Amino acid sequence: MNDRYSRQVLYKPIGVSGQNKIRKKHVLIIGCGALGTANAESLVRTGIGKLSIIDRDYVEASNLQRQQLFTEEDCLNKLPKVIAAKKHLQRINSSVLIESYIMDGTSTNIGPLLHDVDLVIDSTDNFDIRFIMNDLVHQYNIPMIFGSCVGSTGMSFTILPHETPCLQCLLDSTPVSGATCDSVGIINPTVQMVVAHQQAEVLKLLVEDYQSLRTKLVTFDLWNNLYHTIDMTRSKKDTCPTCGENPSYPNLTYDSQTKMEVLCGRNTVQIRGKREVNIEELAKQLSNIGTIHQNEFLISLEYEPYRVVIFKDGRVLIHGTDSMEKARNIYYQLVG
Structure with a gap:
């Protein structure tokens, strides 16, 4: 194992000093889908000291095409993504400390996890949590590497609090199509290209080579052979409520947070319960309603025509509807 990182150490911008710095750093990945799993695998192979992963979902068959850490067995067992990811990551590098959090990220539950984080990697699939993270990393003064992809297109940008434009500034200046992987699909090389750009910036930050950081927004379309870098310096606004002169961090307020939401393109409604549930007891209560699959993390109930x-x-x-009213009724029928 002495030469595990030898090829990385041979690269002069990293060297022994850089490898020692990597070993002492803590990275938080928000989202454990396509971008999240690829970023996580790269980090544990790099030799990161500590890795924290947050995700709210579990493994499904449609994930296997592009979410590289997961297997058919994970899908059959309906494992939460962060649990399946941690299992595979520990087999790759057992020396890395990995913390996994099965939760829907909010300003309330993510904030306490940031006290010793050196870097945040955005690997999410919705803008609610992205804007929450945008406010949090500025409040805690932590760099964040933004990444997104759909179809054959992707983008990445390195956000440095108090230095670069924030995500809000960025998106105010950059057209966003609103397309999702569920609506228009995605090819695996798109994921890998975004992660390559993210991980290059990750390494620079981890070894503290700040002079080499990319200062421009990268966008590309692999299928149509397009690649652009855009100077976003002028996008930074003094009046921005997140990174401006008088920040108010609007996305951290209770009123701005979604309590019930339709998951775009999935014909699914998510409801955030107010309390934890006893999996064993609830499974017994629901056993006469429909077919149940149960593990220590969740219950999956076939409640025709819903799951x-x-x-x-x-x-x-609640899969099988995009009606919040219908989802609310089912929720009260099953959970109370």
């Missing part, structure tokens, strides 16, 4: 997944933290996914 209801109830997580230990009280969060519920």
